[in-house]
Amino acid sequence: MEVSMLNQIPSFPEGWYFVTSRKNLLEKKLIRKIWMGEEIIVWCNDAGDVCVADAFCPHLGADLGPESGGRVRNGRLVCPFHGFEFEPGGSCVSTPFAPPPKTAKLKLYDMWEMNGMIFAWWGINGRPPQWNLPEHQKSKGDWTDLAFETIRFPGHPQETTENSVDLAHLRYVHGFENVKRMEPLKIDGHYLRSHFELARFQNVGGLKIQLNVCAKAEIYGLGVSNVTIHERSIDMHIKFYMFTTPVDGKYVDVVLATQVRQLRKPKRAIIGMGFLPVSFRTSLMNRLVLFFHKKEVMDDVFIWQNKRYATQPRLSKSDGEIGRYRRYCRQFYPS
Ligand code: FES
Ligand SMILES: [Fe+2]
DSSP: OOBOTTTSSBSSOSEEEEEEEHHHHHHHSEEEEEETTEEEEEEEOTTOOEEEEESBOTTTOOBOSGGGTOEEETTEEEOTTTOOEEOTTSBEEEOSSSOOOTTOBOOBOOEEEETTEEEEEEOGGGOOOSSOOOOOOOOOSSBOOOEEEEEEEEOOHHHHHGGGTOHHHHHHTTOOEEEEESSOOEEETTEEEEEEEEEEEEEETTEEEEEEEEEEEEEESTTEEEEEEEETTTTEEEEEEEEEEESSSSEEEEEEEEEEBOOSSOSSOOTTTTTSOHHHHHHHHHHHHHHHHHHHHHHHHHHHTTOOOOSSOOOOGGGOSHHHHHHHHGGGSOO
């Protein structure tokens, strides 16, 4: 098991990790990336069936990525070397000069789609999924599309996810006041829920307003965090997703995605936006929310990228439940 020098914990905790959004995949059809120390491809056919697989052809090992000549043609992935064709289930269904060998199969990763986002399972020693992500929740039409940002830096998903139980840093790094837990930390197998409230004065478009935030962080393993926010002074509902995916044992990609519910009657005037159609205004709000969210996360990144994993943290009374969180994390490193 590769152990990150930076963190002294295994670099790749078991779990589900973000691969791409469906929207991005439909645009590009074939994507190649380094994910969990593996070189993988993601592709889809016209019917939208998605395949996540090892990036190398089972025939003679050609790279199937688009930069190396791999492509999707008539709903099949075509290898650039000898033209073997694969269907989304991974089987070779045709070759140019002979019947397809039955054993020629892409090495597949289990995938899961949630709210237009595609995840794949990374198991210790290749073991199959040990749990599932939540079922696809259809947003009822009054939510914006997701907006995405990716930040790459040296880090670890356990460290980034620890944020949601580290209530003291919300005060010290992010300047929130009145941070209080609303219910005991809930842990059920791979699932963890941290529910808290906080407040802060914030400058929004030149106006100083007090933000009163109710936040419910739901963690589905160390790669998938989903924070549901209700901001009471504007009456805004926001979904924040944070997906941390190890790239190569040193770097992680933190993907931030946000979604805002339509604001028909905001409690406060939204500077300069009142005249805009509701859906356009909400999309613009979502962009702003993502901008501020990224700014906030960059304050964490500044710490994360330079920190060292403290195996025996010396905790104080204001630290919340970091000890319980650390015990929760152990399940993702089965030996
Ligand atoms: S290596 Fe892919 S078809 Fe030969
Ligand atoms: Fe933070």
